[in-house]
Amino acid sequence: MGISVKNISKSYGKVKALEDISFTINHGELFGLIGPDGAGKTTLFRILTTLLIADEGEASVAGYDVFKEYKSIRNHVGYMPGRFSLYQDLSVEENLNFFATIFGTTIEENYDLIKDIYVQIEPFKDRRAGKLSGGMKQKLALSCALIHKPKVLFLDEPTTGVDPVSRKEFWDMLKRLQQKNITILVSTPYMDEAALCDRIALMQDGKILEIDVPGAIVEQYPKAIYNVGANNMYGLIESLNAYEHRHSVFPFGEFVHYTDNRPDFDPASLRRYLERQHLSEIHIEKTQPTIEDTFMELARQ
Numbered sequence: 576m577g578i579s580v581k582n583i584s585k586s587y588g589k590v591k592a593l594e595d596i597s598f599t600i601n602h603g604e605l606f607g608l609i610g611p612d613g614a615g616k617t618t619l620f621r622i623l624t625t626l627l628i629a630d631e632g633e634a635s636v637a638g639y640d641v642f643k644e645y646k647s648i649r650n651h652v653g654y655m656p657g658r659f660s661l662y663q664d665l666s667v668e669e670n671l672n673f674f675a676t677i678f679g680t681t682i683e684e685n686y687d688l689i690k691d692i693y694v695q696i697e698p699f700k701d702r703r704a705g706k707l708s709g710g711m712k713q714k715l716a717l718s719c720a721l722i723h724k725p726k727v728l729f730l731d732e733p734t735t736g737v738d739p740v741s742r743k744e745f746w747d748m749l750k751r752l753q754q755k756n757i758t759i760l761v762s763t764p765y766m767d768e769a770a771l772c773d774r775i776a777l778m779q780d781g782k783i784l785e786i787d788v789p790g791a792i793v794e795q796y797p798k799a800i801y802n803v804g805a806n807n808m809y810g811l812i813e814s815l816n817a818y819e820h821r822h823s824v825f826p827f828g829e830f831v832h833y834t835d836n837r838p839d840f841d842p843a844s845l846r847r848y849l850e851r852q853h854l855s856e857i858h859i860e861k862t863q864p865t866i867e868d869t870f871m872e873l874a875r876q
């Protein structure tokens with residue numbers, strides 16, 4: 576009764592936005608679609624919310640077929656598109672009333688579900704949506720997507736352009752909604768948010784690279800990974816990229832994540848090489864792979 580996707584493909588002219596995608600999401604799961612811009616996340620959301628028809632394959636949401644039973648799906652899903660769906664010239668309260676009315680309900684009837692979120696923007700209920708901050712717009716858009724008590728909630732990049740504190744609050748809210756028996760499919764380009772999902776699918780160029788629980792995705796990283804630092808970041812990246820034994824070189828905060836293609840890699844040999852490149856303050860230390868590292872590794876295969 577969650578979501579089932581079987582062999583879905585969709586092209587826009589020559590661009591293959593989705594290529595033979597299959598996966599299932601269990602009822603009550605918080606599932607993340609993780610991938611960069613252009614991976615095909617929005618196309619998949621639009622197919623699952625019945626706004627776009629796939630070229631091939633089949634899919635069901637909350638037990639309804641996306642093609643044959645599109646009307647039922649529209650009544651049972653909430654969709655928060657990437658770009659804000661709000662009416663900028665309507666007030667906070669008017670937006671919410673509008674969405675309640677088109678679904679034949681009222682704010683009062685379903686207030687319980689949105690209460691935690693809506694109380695935070697209620698003091699501004701007469702303010703036009705266009706004049707809200709990013710975090711407040713996001714809360715209003717979520718309230719609007721929830722006003723008809725959906726069984727499945729689709730959130731397309733809900734935290735893009737939102738400050739880190741509001742991002743954290745938003746994920747706390749999703750966890751609470753999940754406890755209210757709502758299946759949630761959320762997309763994000765932020766790899767750190769992936770760890771907050773029950774399971775994730777890593778997507779690139781219209782394909783799914785991997786699906787699993789976040790911990791298992793990290794565990795399957797195939798190599799020993801090192802944090803490498805030096806006095807000159809630019810020179811360090813250039814030197815590492817030119818090193819004949821490098822497997823991958825990936826800037827990561829104040830360090831570079833480095834993997835070597837020799838099975839018997841000795842960090843001392845890398846240190847000597849970097850010294851010969853006139854780098855100083857060299858730091859090499861083994862570290863744990865992140866979801867981002869796994870993504871980069873899968874994406875290069």
Ligand SMILES: Nc1ncnc2c1ncn2[C@@H]1O[C@H](COP(=O)(O)OP(=O)(O)OP(=O)(O)O)[C@@H](O)[C@H]1O
Nearest residue numbers: 587590591592610611612613614615616617618619
């Ligand atoms: N209406 C369209 N016409 C032509 N090409 C499109 C259209 N919509 C999307 N695409 C292309 O399909 C591919 C997948 O786009 P999609 O928007 O689904 O990806 P995304 O992962 O959601 O990325 P973004 O965050 O940029 O929206 C991209 O190459 C995009 O340029």
